[in-house]
Amino acid sequence: xxxxxxxxxxxxxxxxxxxxxxxxxxxxxxxxxxxxxxxxxxxxxxxxxxxxxxxxxxxxx
Numbered sequence: 001x002x003x004x005x006x007x008x009x010x011x012x013x014x015x016x017x018x019x020x021x022x023x024x025x026x027x028x029x030x031x032x033x034x035x036x037x038x039x040x041x042x043x044x045x046x047x048x049x050x051x052x053x054x055x056x057x058x059x060x061x
Contacts, residue, residue, distance in 0.1 A: 004041050007043060007049065010046065010049055011049060011053070014049060014053045015053055018053055020057050021057055024057040036052075036056070036059075040052065
């Protein structure tokens with residue numbers, strides 16, 4: 001599986017497990033979502049991805 005695709009799948013799985021981050025993401029504009037997904041693609045580990053999601057509601061976009 002491509003690394004970016006794997007990151008996207010993991011992002012979706014972790015996002016579903018975090019209701020606060022999920023609600024934040026649902027309310028983002030398409031531009032904001034694109035910016036978040038760019039950050040997802042730059043993560044190098046599961047821990048970084050989880051930290052990104054855990055901090056998503058406090059992210060200034």
